Every structure is written in C-alpha cells, then in structure tokens.
Amino acid sequence: MAASATPLTLLDDPQEWSAFSRPLAQQPGCWESSVVFEGMHCAACALTLEDALRQVPGVLSVQVSAASHRGRIVWSDQAVKPSGWMQAAQRAGYRAVPANDAFANERRRSETRQALWRLSVAGFCMMQVMMYAWPAYVAEPGDLAPDLAQLLRWASWVLSLPVLLFSCAPFFGNALRDLSQRRVSMDLPVALGMAITFGVSAIGTFEPAGIFGAEVYFDSFTMFVFFLLTGRWLELRLRDRTAGALEALMNRLPDSVARRGAQGEFERVAVRRLAPGDVIRVLPGEAFPADGVILEGRTLADEALLTGESRPLPRDAGSAVIAGSHNLSAAVLVRVERVGNDTRFAQIVALMESASASKPELAQLADRIARPFLLFVLVAAGVAGAYWWPHDPGHALMVAVAVLVVTCPCALSLATPAAMLASAGALARRGVLVRRLQALETLAAVDTVVFDKTGTLTRDASALGEVHTRRGVSREQALAMAAALAQHSLHPVSRALVAAWQGEAPRPDAWAAHAVQESAGQGLSGRLARTGKMAVGVPARLGSARFCGVDRPATDLLHACLSDDQGWLATFELGEDLRADAQATVAALLAQGVQVLLLSGDLPEAVDRVARQTGISQARGGCTPQEKLALLRGLQSQGRKVAMVGDGLNDGPVLAGAHVSFAFGPAVPLAQAQADFVVLGDRLGSVAQALLRARRTLAIVRQNLWWAAIYNAVCVPLAVLGWLPAWLAGLGMAFSSLLVVLNALRLSAAIQPVETV
Amino acid sequence: MEILFLLIPLSVMLVFFILGGLWWAIYRGQFEDIDAEGERILHQD
Numbered sequence: 001m002a003a004s005a006t007p008l009t010l011l012d013d014p015q016e017w018s019a020f021s022r023p024l025a026q027q028p029g030c031w032e033s034s035v036v037f038e039g040m041h042c043a044a045c046a047l048t049l050e051d052a053l054r055q056v057p058g059v060l061s062v063q064v065s066a067a068s069h070r071g072r073i074v075w076s077d078q079a080v081k082p083s084g085w086m087q088a089a090q091r092a093g094y095r096a097v098p099a100n101d102a103f104a105n106e107r108r109r110s111e112t113r114q115a116l117w118r119l120s121v122a123g124f125c126m127m128q129v130m131m132y133a134w135p136a137y138v139a140e141p142g143d144l145a146p147d148l149a150q151l152l153r154w155a156s157w158v159l160s161l162p163v164l165l166f167s168c169a170p171f172f173g174n175a176l177r178d179l180s181q182r183r184v185s186m187d188l189p190v191a192l193g194m195a196i197t198f199g200v201s202a203i204g205t206f207e208p209a210g211i212f213g214a215e216v217y218f219d220s221f222t223m224f225v226f227f228l229l230t231g232r233w234l235e236l237r238l239r240d241r242t243a244g245a246l247e248a249l250m251n252r253l254p255d256s257v258a259r260r261g262a263q264g265e266f267e268r269v270a271v272r273r274l275a276p277g278d279v280i281r282v283l284p285g286e287a288f289p290a291d292g293v294i295l296e297g298r299t300l301a302d303e304a305l306l307t308g309e310s311r312p313l314p315r316d317a318g319s320a321v322i323a324g325s326h327n328l329s330a331a332v333l334v335r336v337e338r339v340g341n342d343t344r345f346a347q348i349v350a351l352m353e354s355a356s357a358s359k360p361e362l363a364q365l366a367d368r369i370a371r372p373f374l375l376f377v378l379v380a381a382g383v384a385g386a387y388w389w390p391h392d393p394g395h396a397l398m399v400a401v402a403v404l405v406v407t408c409p410c411a412l413s414l415a416t417p418a419a420m421l422a423s424a425g426a427l428a429r430r431g432v433l434v435r436r437l438q439a440l441e442t443l444a445a446v447d448t449v450v451f452d453k454t455g456t457l458t459r460d461a462s463a464l465g466e467v468h469t470r471r472g473v474s475r476e477q478a479l480a481m482a483a484a485l486a487q488h489s490l491h492p493v494s495r496a497l498v499a500a501w502q503g504e505a506p507r508p509d510a511w512a513a514h515a516v517q518e519s520a521g522q523g524l525s526g527r528l529a530r531t532g533k534m535a536v537g538v539p540a541r542l543g544s545a546r547f548c549g550v551d552r553p554a555t556d557l558l559h560a561c562l563s564d565d566q567g568w569l570a571t572f573e574l575g576e577d578l579r580a581d582a583q584a585t586v587a588a589l590l591a592q593g594v595q596v597l598l599l600s601g602d603l604p605e606a607v608d609r610v611a612r613q614t615g616i617s618q619a620r621g622g623c624t625p626q627e628k629l630a631l632l633r634g635l636q637s638q639g640r641k642v643a644m645v646g647d648g649l650n651d652g653p654v655l656a657g658a659h660v661s662f663a664f665g666p667a668v669p670l671a672q673a674q675a676d677f678v679v680l681g682d683r684l685g686s687v688a689q690a691l692l693r694a695r696r697t698l699a700i701v702r703q704n705l706w707w708a709a710i711y712n713a714v715c716v717p718l719a720v721l722g723w724l725p726a727w728l729a730g731l732g733m734a735f736s737s738l739l740v741v742l743n744a745l746r747l748s749a750a751i752q753p754v755e756t757v
Numbered sequence: 758m759e760i761l762f763l764l765i766p767l768s769v770m771l772v773f774f775i776l777g778g779l780w781w782a783i784y785r786g787q788f789e790d791i792d793a794e795g796e797r798i799l800h801q802d
Contacts (some may be wrong), residue, residue, distance in 0.1 A: 009792055120779045130771045132765070154764050159772060339765060 008083040011098065017082070020098035022341055022350060024074065033073045033082065038111065039094040040175070044185040044370050052092035056085045057714050063088060063637030067740060093177040110252050115236055116266050125159040126222035133219040134158045138714075141185075153205045155478040163222050166197050167229060184374045189381065189404035190228065195223040196401050197726055200394055212394035217726065222731020224405055225574050231734030235414075235741055247551045257282070257289045260333075273485075278336045284329045289322050289673035290339045297332035301325045312482045324348075349677070350432050360437045362701060363416040370412065377407040377716070384720040398726055406729035411736045418744035426748045431681035439676035440580070443660045443694035445641045449589055449687070450632065452646040453600035453610055454493065454558065458576040458629055458683070464500035465573040478570035479504060484511040485524045485542045488668040493560050494524070494542075496574055513540070520625055520653075522601070525549035528564070540564045544601065551557070558606050578613055581685045586614045588688040592695075595640075599628045599654075610676040628654045646675075662687055697747055709746060711736045 011224075012329060021033040037049060046066040053071075054061040059080025065073040082098075089096040090612070113431035132152045135144055168191070175191035178184060186569070208214035258266040260279040272287040279295065282288055288301070299310035305324040312328050315321055323335060324345035342348060417473055424434040434440060451457050470728045483501035486494035486736045514537065516526035523543015541548045541563045548563040561608040587595050597618035600607045607621030623631070634656060635642050644658035655661035655675050663675035664684075679686045718724045724732075782788070 109789070112789075113786075116788060117780060117783050120783065121776060124772055124776055124779070128768065131768070145758070148758070151762060151765055158769055162776075568794050 011080040122226040193401040193404035220727040223727040227730040227734040256413040292334040295333040299330040300328040402729040411708035433678040444698035446643040469570040484513040488516040
C-alpha cells in the first residue's frame with residue numbers, strides 16, 4: 001500500500017495537474033480531470049464508482065463510462081487534491097490512472113498480458129480435461145475400470161485447480177469486493193456458479209458415495225470459464241478498437257522529441273518540457289509534438305485525424321504544421337509556436353474525452369435496470385435450486401449454476417454505449433467530432449437540415465473581386481482600412497478581406513483599428529487611425545449595407561460595405577465559390593427524405609443563386625440572427641426535428657436553438673464552437689455522412705437492446721427448467737456480450753462518401 | 758491398459774510444461790503488435 005501511495009501524492013503537485021486535467025473557465029479553482037479506471041467490468045461498476053467519488057468533499061461532478069472505462073471528474077482545488085478522490089476510488093476497489101499518463105500504457109500492457117495468460121491457462125486445461133472426460137461419455141457400462149475412472153477424475157481435478165485458482169481469480173476478487181461493500185455486480189453470480197460447480201465436482205471426486213454421487217462437472221467448469229474469459233478477452237480487444245480513434249488521438253503525441261540546445265546540439269527532452277520558441281527536429285514517421293512552423297526541410301504531413309483530409313499535404317519551410325499530425329517523408333526542423341493545451345490537437349482531445357464520458361439517455365436506462373435484474377437472477381437461481389433439490393441435489397446445484405451463468409445484463413448495458421462510441425470513433429476518423437453522444441440519438445431523428453450560406457455551402461476563402469470606392473480613395477487604401485477592422489473578426493468575409501490585403505498591399509503599418517466591436521452576422525464597428533499618429537481616429541463600420549447605414553449597392557454578389565463618419569467609403573465585391581460537394585450533399589440529404597433549407601444574412605439575390613446551384617428549393621436571404629432563430633422555432637413548433645449547419649461563430653444562438661447543430665469550417669476555435677458536431681475538414685459531405693451514420697447507429701442500438709432482452713427472456717426460463725447445461729450457459733453468455741460488441745463494431749466500417757461532382 | 762496409469766499423469770505434466778512455454782511467450786511480448794512484424798519488410802530501414 002505504501003508503494004502505491006507515493007505516486008498518488010506526487011499527483012498533488014499542481015504542476016502535474018495539467019497532464020491530465022484542465023481548469024474550468026466558468027468556475028475558477030475548479031479542474032476537470034480525465035482518468036482511466038481499472039477493475040471495472042460492467043455498468044454496475046460505473047454506478048458504484050460514481051457514488052464513491054461523489055461522496056468525496058470537493059468533488060463536484062463525476063461521470064464514468066462503462067464502455068470506455070474512462071471518467072470525467074470535476075473537483076475544486078480548495079477542498080480536495082487528486083490523491084483524495086483517487087484514494088476514494090481505490091477504497092471502492094478500483095484504481096484510477098490519470099489519462100494521458102505514460103504509466104497508463106504500461107499498465108494496460110501488463111493488464112492485456114495477464115488477461116491473455118489467464119485465458120491460455122483456462123484454454124489448455126480445458127482441452128486436457130475434455131480428453132479425460134471423453135471416456136466417461138463413450139464407455140459402455142463396465143468398459144471403464146473403476147480405478148481408471150477414478151484416475152481420470154483425479155487428473156481432471158488437478159488440471160481444474162489452476163483454472164479455479166488462477167484463471168477465475170478476477171471473478172472471485174470482484175465478487176468478494178462487491179460482497180464486502182454490500183452490493184451486486186455481474187461477477188457475483190458468475191463466481192458463485194464457478195465455486196458451486198467446482199465444489200460439487202471435487203466432492204464427487206473424493207467422496208463418490210456422498211450426496212452428490214460420483215458425477216463430476218470438471219469439463220463444464222473449465223469450458224464455461226474458458227468461454228467467459230474468451231468473451232472478456234475479445235471484449236477488451238474490441239473495446240480498445242472501438243475507442244480506437246479516441247485512443248489513437250490521445251496517444252498520438254510522442255513522449256519525447258529532439259530539441260536543439262544552445263550550442264546547436266540536439267538532446268531528447270520530454271514533450272511536456274517544450275516551450276514556444278524551441279527548435280525541434282522531427283524525423284519521418286514521428287508525430288509533430290506541438291504546433292509550429294517549419295524552418296528547414298520539406299516533407300509531407302498526414303493530417304487525416306485532425307482535419308479529415310486523407311491526402312498527405314506538402315509542407316515546405318515557412319508552412320505551419322499542427323501537433324498530432326504525422327511527418328511522412330523527411331526530417332524537418334520546426335520552431336515551436338504553441339504547446340500543450342493551446343494546440344488545436346489538445347482542444348480536439350478534450351472534446352473527445354468529455355464526449356466519450358457523457359452518457360446517452362438510453363444507456364442510463366440500461367444502467368438502472370442492471371442492478372434489480374441481478375438481484376432477480378440470484379433469487380431465480382435459489383428458487384430453481386430449491387425446487388430440484390429433493391429430486392437430485394447434484395443436478396439441482398447445476399441448474400442453479402446454469403441460471404447464474406446464463407444471465408447477461410452486460411449485453412444490456414453495453415448495447416448503447418458500445419454502438420455510440422464505435423460511431424463517434426468512426427466519425428472522428430473522418431474529421432467529424434461528436435461533442436455529446438446524446439446528439440447521435442437526436443441526429444437520427446432529424447428530418448430538416450438548415451444550411452447557412454457563407455463559409456458553409458460556399459468556401460470561406462472567397463476571392464476579392466471589384467472594389468468600388470468613394471472619389472479620392474484608392475483601392476489599396478480602402479482595402480487597408482477594411483483589413484485593419486477585419487483583423488478583429490473570424491467571419492469568413494473578414495478573413496477573405498484580410499487575405500486579399502495581405503496578398504495585394506502588405507503594408508502592415510498603414511492603419512490600426514481600436515475599440516472594435518462585432519455585431520454577430522452584421523458587421524464590425526470601431527475607430528480607424530493611421531498608425532504612428534496619436535489620433536482618436538474616425539468611427540468606421542464594415543459589414544452589410546444596412547449595418548453601415550448606406551444605400552444598397554447595385555450588385556447581387558456577396559459584398560461588404562465600409563463607411564466612416566462621412567458615409568459610404570467603399571464596397572468590396574467578393575466572388576463566391578460553391579464547395580465542390582455542396583450539390584452532391586444536398587442531393588444526398590434529399591434522397592434520404594430530409595428537407596433542406598437555406599437561411600442566410602446575405603442578399604436575397606445571392607442566396608437564391610446559391611440555392612439554385614445546389615438544388616435547394618427553400619431559401620431565404622437577408623435574415624438577421626433573430627429572424628433565423630424565429631424561423632427555426634417555427635419549424636420546430638410544426639414538430640420538425642431540425643439540424644442547423646453553420647460556421648459555429650456568427651450563428652451561435654441559431655445553432656444553440658436547433659435540435660442538433662454542426663459547426664463547420666477549419667478556423668473555428670473548438671472551445672468556442674457551441675455545436676454538437678464539429679466538422680474539421682472542408683468537406684460538406686461529412687454532414688450527410690454523419691446523418692446516415694447516426695441513423696445506422698440508432699438502428700444498431702435498437703437491435704442490441706432487443707437482442708439482450710430476447711436472449712434473457714428465453715435463456716433464463718430454459719435454465720430454470722433445467723434444460724440448459726452449465727457449459728452451454730457459459731457459451732451463451734459470452735456469445736451474447738460478444739454479439740452486442742461485434743454488432744456495434746459494424747459501425748466502424750466506412751460509409752460510402754458522398755460523390756464529389 | 759496399464760500404460761494409461763503412466764500416460765495420464767505424464768499428460769498432466771505435459772500440460773504444465775506447455776503452459777510454461779506459453780507464459781514465456783506472452784510475457785516476452787510475442788503476441789503484442791502482431792501487425793508490425795508483417796509490415797516490417799515494407800519499411801526502409
């Protein structure tokens with residue numbers, strides 16, 4: 001105990017916290033930690049852990065996921081230290097390991113090894129015990145000499161012993177722990193079943209004249225232990241793959257990296273010790289450990305997991321690389337710009353972590369059913385045993401064993417989270433992040449999709465076309481003034497103006513804007529002054545004609561107006577290119593029976609044009625965010641389930657008002673995007689794919705729940721009636737859990753992407 | 758048939774012997790990262 005207490009108190013050092021926790025912005029002094037729990041076996045464990053942790057003073061909220069064994073704990077650093085709640089988890093019989101910790105991998109490896117080793121012992125002993133049981137099944141009465149039969153029973157006993165003592169140890173350990181804490185979990189009936197079978201058989205071996213007769217069940221015993229362990233083993237492997245995208249993301253960063261020292265020599269340092277400004281060397285095959293800029297060398301980078309872009313991207317000196325992407329072809333020198341929690345990678349991981357710990361409603365229902373169901377099973381086993389006892393005590397106990405072993409609330413409680421995690425993982429690999437698993441359930445029911453235009457159906461990197469200016473103002477000057485304001489905004493039009501200014505007249509010192517305020521979806525207002533002069537500046541507005549208070553320009557292109565205290569100053573026309581897959585995506589959505597709408601704040605003419613090009617029949621331009629929201633509410637009051645697709649920034653309230661929301665666009669700061677789904681790449685087809693996948697996910701969840709219900713409804717009565725031998729019961733239970741997980745795993749397979757025209 | 762009285766205890770011992778070999782293989786990491794060995798030929802170095 002002393003040895004394991006030391007590392008726990010080490011975690012109380014606030015410097016260690018950032019490795020597995022992040023401070024909550026809304027509540028100062030509160031941290032959100034992500035941990036992996038060991039020793040969890042089923043949904044009942046998740047409830048117990050949550051209860052145990054909630055009782056620790058200072059722990060504000062706890063969410064534990066039974067499917068991924070991960071938990072999210074919010075705690076206040078004034079009232080408790082990490083070791084406080086970690087010890088609480090230990091007292092409840094589980095071990096909490098900080099996620100992202102280097103130890104976690106090491107420990108998981110030894111956990112897998114031990115699981116495999118237990119399985120092998122059970123497997124080999126089972127095979128040999130089968131051999132010894134064979135003569136007793138086939139021999140005619142009198143063929144088998146009594147002393148030889150006794151020797152075979154002896155040999156079976158010897159080989160069953162390691163199975164009982166070693167392979168079954170986790171079942172017994174968990175059952176004892178649950179008993180000492182007066183609660184029920186899945187392992188209790190199973191452990192009881194094992195102990196009874198082995199006990200009956202051992203008595204049969206050593207006292208053939210006893211009440212149980214000379215009948216032995218070593219073959220049944222080893223067989224169902226083997227099946228159960230196989231089931232658990234495969235579940236463990238599948239769970240690793242199901243949560244695969246999540247794990248792949250979190251384990252993406254290397255542990256160490258070669259950093260250039262003061263004399264130009266390279267030394268390997270832990271990634272955690274990197275600071276902005278450091279120069280590091282990243283070899284081919286390594287992942288970039290931080291966001292940065294390439295100083296020397298040219299290579300190809302694989303950013304598939306972060307942006308959904310599956311092609312390797314060329315990266316030369318001067319181009320930016322992002323943490324978590326892979327360096328594919330050559331060694332490069334990189335200057336570090338952002339590390340740790342500031343990187344986009346860290347934001348993505350934080351999103352995925354909180355999503356995987358969130359519990360969909362269907363899963364909570366299954367968790368609540370699990371406990372009473374287990375109690376019912378124990379009672380049913382007792383009744384069945386008592387009923388058969390007068391007839392034949394040995395047979396009565398084996399009937400009770402079959403009841404105990406065959407029941408499977410695991411299938412019930414795994415049904416929902418396994419499918420949703422598989423789906424979230426598959427979506428993440430294609431550049432769509434799910435913020436709440438519950439959203440998948442809602443998305444499946446969506447029958448109306450509302451698109452925003454700019455930055456969603458069209459590319460946000462719009463090209464600057466003609467610039468109309470007031471007499472006496474040059475194009476360059478107008479652009480420089482507009483860019484000074486636009487730098488304060490992430491709106492696609494602003495970004496396009498800034499990009500155009502940087503491309504055409506890059507004189508960064510000409511104008512400066514201050515006191516800039518953004519009215520979402522309408523424009524920017526602020527004061528413009530020539531830099532270097534101590535001037536208050538002139539008030540200026542950049543945005544829609546209505547926002548700037550000027551007449552509507554005679555153009556139906558996307559545009560922005562600039563005005564100052566003397567009125568209209570310039571109009572910037574922006575060419576819009578439709579996303580390549582916009583038309584195909586709309587067609588795919590319509591084919592799925594979904595109604596598609598286009599709502600935009602832009603000019604009605606421009607909106608109509610885009611609607612015609614993409615095949616959207618209902619479009620409305622010139623909407624303020626309030627009007628958009630009102631339209632959305634109207635649709636919802638008609639009983640429609642509405643999904644909103646926007647750029648996540650300018651239409652925040654509208655996104656929040658929809659049943660399900662997609663934030664779109666590579667430049668969205670993830671922490672700010674208040675959407676249920678965040679699309680990282682720039683393929684619109686992801687929206688249609690996500691909808692398809694959500695529908696398939698819910699179909700599979702329903703299949704799983706039905707399967708679990710039918711399986712238990714059929715098998716428990718069969719076992720009570722004594723028609724189900726113990727080995728078949730073990731096979732049934734392992735098979736049932738596996739079927740649920742395998743069914744969920746079908747969701748990881750690719751869905752045909754929307755064809756790009 | 759008498760030979761069975763020798764062979765059965767021998768088979769029990771053989772099982773323990775095989776298990777010993779398996780233990781060695783598992784804890785030497787023979788079953789981890791099975792794909793990597795197959796892919797090794799594709800790597801340059």
